[in-house]
Amino acid sequence: MSDIHWPVIVILLPLAGGVACFLWPRRSVLLGLLTALGVVACVAGLGWQVVEQGAQRYAVGGWGAPLGIDLYADGLSLLMLTVTAVVGLGISVYSSGYFERARYGQDRARHFWPVWMFLWTALNALFLSADIFNLYVTLELLGLAAVVLVALAGGADAVSGAMRYLLVSLLGSLFYLLGVALLYHSFGSVDIAILAERVEPSPAVWAAMGLMIAGLLLKTALFPLHFWLPSAHASAPAPVSALLSALVVKASFYILLRLWLEIFPFANAALAQLLGLLGAAAVFWGGFQALRQTRLKMLIAYSTVAQLGYLFLAFPLASITGWTGALYMLLSHAAAKTAMFMAAGNTLYFGGHDRIADLDRAVQRMPLTMTAFALAGISIMGLPPSGGFIAKWLLLEAAIRSGQWWWGGVLILGGLLSAAWVFKVVGYAFTRSEAPHEARAVPATMEWTALLMAVLAILLGLFAPWLLALLEIGSPFNRENAG
Amino acid sequence: MSPAFLYALVGVGLFTLGLYALIVHAHLLRKILAINVMASGVFLVLVALAARTQGAAPDPVPHAMVITGIVVAVSATALALALMLRVRAETGRAELAEEPLE
Numbered sequence: 325m326s327d328i329h330w331p332v333i334v335i336l337l338p339l340a341g342g343v344a345c346f347l348w349p350r351r352s353v354l355l356g357l358l359t360a361l362g363v364v365a366c367v368a369g370l371g372w373q374v375v376e377q378g379a380q381r382y383a384v385g386g387w388g389a390p391l392g393i394d395l396y397a398d399g400l401s402l403l404m405l406t407v408t409a410v411v412g413l414g415i416s417v418y419s420s421g422y423f424e425r426a427r428y429g430q431d432r433a434r435h436f437w438p439v440w441m442f443l444w445t446a447l448n449a450l451f452l453s454a455d456i457f458n459l460y461v462t463l464e465l466l467g468l469a470a471v472v473l474v475a476l477a478g479g480a481d482a483v484s485g486a487m488r489y490l491l492v493s494l495l496g497s498l499f500y501l502l503g504v505a506l507l508y509h510s511f512g513s514v515d516i517a518i519l520a521e522r523v524e525p526s527p528a529v530w531a532a533m534g535l536m537i538a539g540l541l542l543k544t545a546l547f548p549l550h551f552w553l554p555s556a557h558a559s560a561p562a563p564v565s566a567l568l569s570a571l572v573v574k575a576s577f578y579i580l581l582r583l584w585l586e587i588f589p590f591a592n593a594a595l596a597q598l599l600g601l602l603g604a605a606a607v608f609w610g611g612f613q614a615l616r617q618t619r620l621k622m623l624i625a626y627s628t629v630a631q632l633g634y635l636f637l638a639f640p641l642a643s644i645t646g647w648t649g650a651l652y653m654l655l656s657h658a659a660a661k662t663a664m665f666m667a668a669g670n671t672l673y674f675g676g677h678d679r680i681a682d683l684d685r686a687v688q689r690m691p692l693t694m695t696a697f698a699l700a701g702i703s704i705m706g707l708p709p710s711g712g713f714i715a716k717w718l719l720l721e722a723a724i725r726s727g728q729w730w731w732g733g734v735l736i737l738g739g740l741l742s743a744a745w746v747f748k749v750v751g752y753a754f755t756r757s758e759a760p761h762e763a764r765a766v767p768a769t770m771e772w773t774a775l776l777m778a779v780l781a782i783l784l785g786l787f788a789p790w791l792l793a794l795l796e797i798g799s800p801f802n803r804e805n806a807g
Numbered sequence: 808m809s810p811a812f813l814y815a816l817v818g819v820g821l822f823t824l825g826l827y828a829l830i831v832h833a834h835l836l837r838k839i840l841a842i843n844v845m846a847s848g849v850f851l852v853l854v855a856l857a858a859r860t861q862g863a864a865p866d867p868v869p870h871a872m873v874i875t876g877i878v879v880a881v882s883a884t885a886l887a888l889a890l891m892l893r894v895r896a897e898t899g900r901a902e903l904a905e906e907p908l909e
Contacts, residue, residue: 391868457872464879468886475890480897487835487890488903494842494883495829501876502822502849508869509856 330370331382331395334405335449337362342441352437353420359441360416363448367402367409374402379798381454390513396454398798403651403791404451404578407658411570412444414777418666419563421767422673432476432561439476443469443567450575455514456504456587459579460497463543467493470572473564474556482559489556492542496576499539506532507587520586533588537595540583543576546599546636547606550629554613557625562669565621569628569665570658577635577654581647584639585800596639603636604734611741615748620668620678623745624661627704630738631657634719637731641722644801648792649718652784655791656703656711659781663700666774667693670766680749684757687750692771694753699778701746703785706739711784814855821848835891835901839884846880 341359345352374380379398388394397405419440423433446465453459471493475486508514510529511522523529545553553573557565584591610630617623631653638650670693671686672678687694703710716735723731784791795801825845829838850873857869895901 457875461875461879464883468883471886471890475893480894483890483893483897484903487887487894490883490887490890491829491838491842494887495826495845498822498842498845498849502852504872505849505853505856505869508853508872509859512866 328369328373329382330366330373331380331397331452332384334363334366334370335395335445335452337366338441338444338448342438342445345437345441349434349437352434353423356437356441357416357420360413363444364409364413367405370397371402371406374399374797375794390515390518393458394454394515395452396516397452398800399795400578400582400651400800401451402797403655403794404574405448407574407655408444408447408451408571410780411567411658411662411777414662414666414773414780415563415567416440418566418669418770418773421769421773422561422563422669424767432478435476436473436561436564439469439472440567443473443572447571447575451578454516456507456516456519456583457514460501460504463500463576463579464494464497466572466575467497467543470568474560474568476564477559477561479559481555485552485555485559488552492552496539496542499535499542503532503534503536503539506535516582516586523587525590529588533583533591536583537580540576540580541602544573544580544635545629545632546602547609547629547633548602550606550610550632553629554622554625557628558619558621562621562665562672565625565668566662566665569625570662573628573632574654574658577632581650582800585647593640593642596642599636600640600731603633603639604731606630606633606636607734607738608741611738611745614745615741618680620671620680620683620749621665623680623749624664624668627664627742627745628657628661630741631661631704634715634735634738637719637734638722640728641719641726641731643722643726645718645725646722647801648795649715649720649722651795652711652718652788652791653715656715656781656784659777659784660700660703660710660712663696663774663778663781664704666770666777667697667700670770670774673766673770674763676764680752682757683749683752683755685755686753689763690766690771692775693766694750696771696774696778697753698746698750699775699782701742701750703778703781705742705746706735709785710782711788712781714785714788809858809861811855811858811861815852818848818851818853818855821845821851824848833902835887835894835903839887839891842887843880843884846876850876 344355374397382395384393423436446462446469450462453462471486471490474489475483506528511519513519542549557568607630610626614623614626634653635650638646668678703712706712706716720732720735822845825841828841853869853873857865891901
C-alpha cells in the first residue's frame, strides 16, 4: 500500500466523481456521496503514508521540477486536506437533504453536485501544489467553482453577490500572477522549494511580495478587503455558504502562509505588525457588524470576517506556538462555521426565513439544530474545551511569550463580541415571535449533520496534541525564521 | 533599455490601466473588459521577461504559463459574461448595486 500514489488519487477521484455526477444527473446524489466517502478514505491513505514515511513528493508524468509539475504533501498540506475531507463529507451528507428535488428545483439539485465535486478537486490540488504557478491555476479553478455555487441560489441577491465575488476573485488572482511573473523572472523557477533556496531581497522581490500578498488578502477577505464576503456568503444556499466560509477563504490563507514562511522569510516586522493590526480591526469590525445584523446568515457571514482576523494575529507573533494557534483556529472555525451555516439553513428550511427576531421558539421546535448552533457558538467564543479555546490559548501564550500582550486583549474582546451575538440569537430562539409562521419538518439528516459538525468543533479541543504532532512532519515552521 | 524591458513596462502599464477602469466603470461589461486588459498586461510581462539575455533564445516556460493563463482567462470571461446576463435579467441593469444588499 505504501507505493500507491495517493496525492494523484486524492485529486483525480473528486474530478472523476464530478464528471460522473454531470453525466448521470439522476444518480448525482448517490454518486456524490460515494465520491465523498472515497475521498475521505484516500485522504486517510495519504495521511497514513505521510505519517509513516514523512513528507511525500510526486512528479506528475515523471518530469519533475523545475520543468514539470510536482505534488507535495507535508503535515500542513495533510492537515488542510483532512479538514477539507471531513467538512466536505459533512456538507455532502447535508446537501443530500437540502437539495431535495421537489423543493429546490430539478436544475439546482442537478448542478450542485458536479460543481461541488470540481470545487473539492481544486481544493485538494491547491493543498498539494508544490509550485506557485500551479497554485495560481488551482486558485482560479477554486474561484470559478465557488462563484457558480453562489449563483446557484438564483435571485437578484445571489447573482449580484456571485458577480461581485467573481470580479474580486479574478482581480486577486491577477495580482498574484503578476507577482509570480516577477519571481520567475528573478529566480528562474516557480517551485517553492527551489525558490526558498534562491530568493534574496531585491526590489523585484519586494514588488512580487507586495502584489502576491495584496491579491491573497483580497481573496482571504481580510479587513478592509472583506466587502465582498458577506453578500456572497449570505446569499448562497446554506451548504454552499458553509463550504465557502469553512474552506474556500482558508485556501488563500494557506497559500499566504506557505509564501510567508518559505519564500518571504525576510519580510520585515513592520509588515507583520500591519497584518496583525488589520486582523485585530477585522475581529472588532466583523464582531460589531455581526451584532447589528437582523438576518441570521448575514450575521454568520460577518462573524467569518471576524474569525479570519484571528488568523492574522499570528503574523506579528511569529512563533511556532502562534502559527499552530492560527492553524488550530482555522480548523475549529471550519467545523464550527459549517455547523452554524447548516443550523441557519435548517431554520431557513423550517420557517422559510432567517430573521433573527422571528426565530419563534426554535429551541422547542428544532432542539437538535439549536443545540448545534449553541455548541458551535461555544467554539466560536473560545470557551473550553472547544477547538476555539485551544486556538485562542495558543495565540495568547505566543502573545505573552513574545512580550506583545496587547494581542491577547484582542482575543478576549473578540470573544466577548462573539458571545454577545451568540446569546442574542439563542435568546430569540427561546421566545415566541409576534408573527407565528407555517413550519415545515426538516429532514433528520440535515439536523444531525449540523449537530455532528458542532460536536466535532467541541471535540477538536481534545484532539489537540495529536493534530499538532501532525504539523511537525516536514514542517515549514521548524526553520529558524519561524522560531 | 532593452526592447524586452520596454514590453514588460507596457505590460505593467496595461495592468494599471485595467485596474483603473475596473474601479471607475460601473457597467459590468466594462469591468469584465478591464479584467481582460489586466490579464493581457500580466501575459505581456511574462512573455517579455522570458527574453532574459539579448540575442539568446527566449525561455519557453513563461510562454507555457501564458497559454495556461489564457485558457483560465477565457473560461473566467465566459462565466463572467453569462453571470452578467443573469444580473441583467434579475435586476434590469448590467450593474452592481452600490450598497451591498441587506
